[in-house]
Amino acid sequence: MAIDFALGEEQRGFLDTVDRFIARHLPPAEVRRRDREHVPPYDLLPEMGEAGLLGLPVPEALGGLGRDWRDVALVQLALGRHAYMAASIFNRVIGFGAMSLLTYGSEAQRTALVPRLAQGRLLIALALTEPEAGTDAAAIRTRAERCEGGWRITGRKTWISDAGGADYMLVAVRTAPGSTGAEGVSVLLVPPTAPGIAMTRLAKVGNNAMPSWDIGFGGAVVPADALVGAEGRGFRHLMSTLHYSRASMAATVTGCAQAAVDLALAHARERRQFGRPIGSFQVLRHRLADMQMRVDQARLAVLHLAWAIATGAECRREAAQAKVIATECLQYVTDHGMQILASAGYAAESDMQRYWRDARLYSFGEGTNEIQRDIIAKELGL
Ligand SMILES: Cc1cc2nc3c(=O)[nH]c(=O)nc-3n(C[C@H](O)[C@H](O)[C@H](O)COP(=O)(O)OP(=O)(O)OC[C@H]3O[C@@H](n4cnc5c(N)ncnc54)[C@H](O)[C@@H]3O)c2cc1C
Incomplete structure (x- = not known):
């Protein structure tokens, strides 16, 4: 789906900026090298x-451009298409870091940290998941007790993306002794x-350029002003920004899905068997038609969500839907993309095998698709 007709002058300018950034810093060979050598793009922030x-969605008073989420979505679709790893780190900085601090950080935290996020001089990871608390995130047991000098943290987090390269982690901890579930988390x-x-x-x-970390907290002490948001309301705070990170992820994987379709199309045009391009066989023509339709549907879900966020509308269902539609689209098109490229896609140097490996994460990362469907059903009144 071409969306050029819907773009204004400034939006075209943002997309030109993405093109220049990618051409200069993340051309295809460099993306492949970073994936092969497991090198995250922190140096490019x-x-x-x-x-x-x-700085796109960051208010001008904090050094950003003060644009709404429609522009963020367009940029992420473009980054995801050309250099998925750049879109992924963009999610961490904007979809998670900046939007968390802007939503529930103190004035002092916002002023000190958000401008640095917008400048690419700060990275913040999210540490929620624990070995015994995955889908059931409210079951976390890592705790923080008040002590001289602030808070003492004991426990363990796992599968925390980019934590090793981050300046800070936003860590969900139980601060109310004896509390359970969503209560008493900070x-x-x-x-x-x-x-x-x-x-x-x-x-x-997969996702080699996004390192994952297991983190043990053996009595680490942080100052009292490390608390972000209200004590005991941390779980609600984290849930209140999920639509941003889901919107970011949905746009990123939709961009990547378009890249997978582009690659499959190019291969179907060039590869000849039985004296004709394989794209002329009806089974592949229809498969490619289905793949492009799925990507266009995902893009619509992403833009629908972006529109809802930009206008301040309630968007719990739209966020869950966009996440499910986009992540299942990426799995669908990379699976069929592998089939169309066959041995050429299975080769280590092929981009298709990278898309296919990376795709597998997203139907369970950032809230499993089973839980997204539960949210959608609940929003439908079931
Ligand atoms: C590469 C990677 C990066 C990650 N990055 C981060 C990060 O930066 N920060 C962070 O905090 N976490 C991160 N995670 C953790 C991720 O969010 C969890 O993997 C996810 O929440 C699922 O938890 P789990 O893996 O423990 O699966 P489980 O909770 O064990 O679920 C297993 C299966 O059971 C299903 N299931 C569970 N409960 C229900 C239910 N009530 N109804 C129906 N089905 C159910 C699930 O949908 C799933 O299919 C990352 C994980 C990976 C693999």
Whole structure:
């Protein structure tokens, strides 16, 4: 679906900026190298900041451009299509870091940290998941007790993306002794380098440029002003920004899905068998038609959500829907993309195998699709 007709002058300008950034810093060979060598794009954050990309939804008073979420979605669709790893780190900085602080951070935290996020000089990871608290995130047991000098943290978090490269983690901890579920949880801003923290990098199937970490907290102490938001209301705070991170992820994976279709189309035009391009066989023509339709549907869901966020509408269902539609679209098109490229897609240097590996994460990362469907059903009154 071409959406050029819907773009204004400024939006075209943002997309030109993305094109220049990608051409300069993340051409295809560099994306492949970083994936192969497991090198995250943290070093490119200042360039993304300088180009104005990271400041898009940040208010002008805090050094950003003060644009609404429709512009963020367009930029993420473009980043996801050309350099998925850049879109992924953009999500961490904007969809999670900046929007969390802007939504429930104190004035002092917003003023000190958000401008640095917009400049690409700060990275904040989210540490919620624990070995025994995945889908049931409210079952977390990591606790923080008041002590001289602030809070003492004990427990363990796992599968925390980009924690090793982050300046801070927003860590969900239980601060009300004896509390259970969503009550009594708070959010603390914790530097991963604090004494008492042990980090182990996890080996995994894909998303090589987004390292994942297991983190042990053995009595790490952070100052009292590390508390973000109200004490005991941390779980609600985290839930209140989920639509931003789901919107970011949905746009990113939809961009990547379009890249997978582009690659499959190019291959179907060029590869000849039985004396004709394989794209002339009806089975592949229809498969490619289905793939492009799925991507266009995902893009509509992403833009629908972006529109809702931009206008301040309630969007719990739209966020869950966009997340499910986009992540299942990416799995669908990469699976069929592999089939169309066959051995050429299975080769280590093929972008298709990377898209296919990376795609597998997203139907359970950022809230499993089973839970998204529960949310949608609940919003439908069931
Ligand atoms: C690469 C990677 C990056 C990640 N990054 C982060 C991060 O940065 N920060 C962070 O905090 N976490 C992160 N996570 C954790 C991620 O959010 C969890 O993996 C996810 O929440 C699912 O938890 P789980 O893996 O423990 O699965 P489980 O909770 O064990 O679920 C297993 C299966 O059971 C299903 N299930 C569970 N409960 C229900 C139910 N009530 N109804 C129906 N089905 C159910 C699930 O949908 C799933 O299919 C990351 C994970 C990965 C793999």
